Amino acid sequence: MNKYTLPKQSSSALISIDVQNDFTLIGAPMEIRGTHEKVLQMLQLLTAFRAAERPIIHVIRLYLPDGSNVDACRKEMIENGMAIAAPSTTGAELVDELKPDKLIRLTPEGLLQGEFQLLGKQEWAMYKPRWDAFYQTTLESRLHCSFGNL
Template identity: 40%
Template sequence: MDEYTSPEFSRSALLTIDLQRDFVADIAGTTEVLPAVRRLTHAFRKAERPIVHVVRLYLPDGRNADLCRRTLRGKVNPHAPGSQLAGGLLSGGLTDSELDPDLLLAGHAQEIGPDQHILYKPRWSAFFRTRLLEHLAERAVSTVVVAGCNYPNCPRATLVDATERDLRAVAVRDALSGWTADADREMAGMGIACLDTSEVVAAITRVGSSV
């Protein structure tokens, strides 16, 4: 880390990736990282920093899915219970059935609380064919903190794309399912900070105490 890559938590946003019921049930290690992600969402809300829950929605016929997932059926379908966010990620009395798939599939961010949104992504990266970069720029975000499911695929693509857009990036290793033995080396080689949940919570808490 140096002056160009060190996280700026006072200008950070939390991105949770694909933490939906179907993925939590199907992808190894995702249930286990949920408590850490809940700690992060609580800390970011308390510090009044932006949170974006990034989700997938597959049409029943698979036509909007990646080529490698076109044969996947019955997962994270719009309006289906399995597409909803995992429990404990939302606040303010919202239930897990609050997603508005029509709004999300149209490319709009769904507001679910003060500076808390849900955003649909059509491919691995949360930046690909979405308004995420504009959403972050409108809030003067310089640093993205990434947690969720499943590191080798969507979180990794999101982290790489963040650096390509000159954003500082943090991978929360114990809040990412599928974290690999080589990930610390790989991410550090791209200037991405690899931190534990406790380190991020401590940093964002300091930000909140100064607000």
Template identity: 35%
Template sequence: MYAAQSLPGPLEVSAAAPLPEGSRTALMVIDMQNDFVETGAPRQVSGAMEIVPAIANAIERMRVQGDLIVWACRAYSLDGSNVEAARKPQFLRNPYAVAGTRGADLVDGLNPWPEDLSLVTPSYSAFFRTDLDLKLREAGVSKIVGCGVDLSRCVRATLVEAVSLGYECSVLGPAVASRNDQALNANLADMADLDITVEE
């Protein structure tokens, strides 16, 4: 049996980060790249090709409203030097989303505009080791709508972190895909429990 130990000294409560200010919404389009979307691609996500029209429609609608479009993508080195440790063995067996290759390009039908925000993400959350939070605050964004792939990984990780940073968040149900319907539905339900609105 281990004896209970008291924590040393009084615990200090760290100050919360200031809430995002502004009234703009950002649509985050996550990992809609050929190697994750096209049929037969190395890391094809089930149903990813089918959600392209829904994402394109959301982009068009939100551009008219003056919202910010954010493109979060992967761009790996062929030697795997910038791949997450957990993914590296699999990546080295069958590389995907390699910078400068067609596999890392956005899928046909989704086209960035010069005024959009684009970033390369080094891990599941688009906020991890990027300046995304700063850029969104500078743009006056207080709400984030997520779409893309894979819902159970990068989309979910990004929106959960966004909630922690004080953003109002939602996920566009018809514009996300995951490895199967069970994973899709389970993650949508979990995200609703985390105060992320599921839009239909």
């Protein structure tokens, strides 16, 4: 690595993406194979970032039961009654092992409006309306403005 690509721990943020029960747990409706086996490694990273008081952002998906905010490839499944990361369900929650406190629950109303939900010191959840965490979100500006030169 050269000096321009070398990680700078003192100015790094950690972003987790879609580590929700419906995508992570074994046998979940949209299980992404192999993700559950990586939860311990993710926890180790989260623990290090929490100890260093570095910013952590958990990027999540929430699919409304009417399918109005669902990607085209999953829209028909949702319209036909499949519940995937539905707001206020266990499936939409972050995997408990990765939360700063297992009792924390996501607040879909604010998240769906683009608000960042504070989960712990220097730790938030945010909703992404599509596959890309930067598409139609304030993630980039938040990283630069709120956390300095990342």
